[in-house]
Amino acid sequence: MMPEISEMVSVPAGHVTLGGDFFVPAQARAMVLSAHGIDSSRHSTRTRSVAAELRAAGLGTLALDLLSEHEDRGDAVTAQQPFDVELLGRRVVAGADWLKIQPDSRALPIVLCGTGTEAAAVLQAAAELPDRVLSAVVWGGRPDLAGAALGRIQVPVLLIAGGRDPGVQRLTEDAAQQLGAPHSVRVVPEATRLFQEPGTLEQVVAMIKEWCDDRLSAR
Template identity: 55%
Template structure:
């Protein structure tokens, strides 16, 4: 398994990421972390290990430069700048296209919180590069008018106890023209901190990346009950 730190240009500075490439990788998953988080997020790193064990390469990116992160810690202005975050993801997609070890691999996007909106914006802007999208506890509603333009299959994973975000995800799903599914993890709150809930989310995401668009959309009753 190969691992390397990558650096991408960003408005006169650089953003940093960690690429892990299993032998004979089937595809690569580019992570878009949520508001106030970073590529060092223990939750995303735990999910990335599940993907790597299944033969999926992973890229965990810091979408903000060090200077932007310092400003954001005080003002929180950049974490909700979906256009900026989406542009940074598009830059990472282009880098994956020209980086020899990943150039031939299909790319999936995995977004959490506001990163999910950025992932959907990038998918809408680069339909030739993104083959599927997964949101975990995300805010896909913040993708706005990009939602109907997404062509890649989308999986929206939401905690059953995260009622406000679940409502926003269902509203966003209704605007998607691409194949999509809302998957509810019973008993989980926004950060999937309850025992076993993050593992359930990671398993669902892994299967979506391995087999994009599989399964059927479930009814609201099934979603509330967390049934397959």
């Protein structure tokens, strides 16, 4: 049995280096690459809680910042960086490429995951990685911002929306209609966009675990 891996890592992405938290449980079945740094933080209690639940289900995690430390300071030069979805998508691709060269994760299938603006970046990356990722999951985000990339995605996609945020739910359903790949739209009835209501984040995690189980069983 391989020992559990827990490391803070640096991931090269073009001209920048991205920070990440890399965890691989013993007997991991897959890796979940979760994108952060704009609408979510890899250091938040919520992010760490979700990652812990996924690891308990046998899923490794790479929580990856899509902004470098310099960009995250938000100076005038990089102020528009958070909204460059194509750039952020390339950085998700860099994270997936990094996982595929690490001895502890290279043999494991990858599921991309993101919320907020990061959701669009995840879908951009999924369109570029048809043979290197198992699936993509987005929740509480703006999948519509992925634009034309939606029609190029070939891997299965799970989209989760809050039932008390009709605007985002509508955008999520509109994005789903542009997908040619197998997909599912799930709604958490009591949730707003950030899934801060009691019990709603737990429902999201349960949906992600079920989705990953189904995709792994179908391989």
